[in-house]
Amino acid sequence: MTFYDTVYNDDDKYVREIERLKKSQQEKQKKIDELFKQKKNEYSQNFTRSFKRKIIERDKECQLCGKKEDLVVHHISYNRRKTDKNECVTLCRSCNCRVNKKSEREYWRNYFVNKLHYQLNR
Numbered sequence: 845m846t847f848y849d850t851v852y853n854d855d856d857k858y859v860r861e862i863e864r865l866k867k868s869q870q871e872k873q874k875k876i877d878e879l880f881k882q883k884k885n886e887y888s889q890n891f892t893r894s895f896k897r898k899i900i901e902r903d904k905e906c907q908l909c910g911k912k913e914d915l916v917v918h919h920i921s922y923n924r925r926k927t928d929k930n931e932c933v934t935l936c937r938s939c940n941c942r943v944n945k946k947s948e949r950e951y952w953r954n955y956f957v958n959k960l961h962y963q964l965n966r
């Protein structure tokens with residue numbers, strides 16, 4: 845084996861490794877795109893930026909802790925396909941995490957319906 849053979853063989857090794865990584869990158873990107881699509885499909889088409897802005901303008905602050913920044917719109921019924929102003933409430937990002945815990949959803953659903961008198965259109 846000459847010096848040049850060794851270099852070419854090594855090159856092949858790198859090219860193969862690069863190709864392998866490119867392929868796995870493409871597969872990852874495909875999975876990411878698919879997950880984004882699935883997430884988007886979970887929401888109603890009416891859940892737009894302007895809808896969310898209206899809810900936040902109505903509530904003005906997090907309805908749990910009163911924070912005025914980093915606000916998001918929470919679905920009281922946890923049904924993201926139902927986008928109605930009576931189904932949605934303004935929370936800050938950290939309270940939203942709190943109320944989205946699977947084990948506590950029933951509690952928080954009742955909390956918003958009873959204490960804040962939001963009416964769910966079931």
Ligand SMILES: [Zn+2]
Nearest residue numbers: 906909936939
């Ligand atoms: Zn909060």
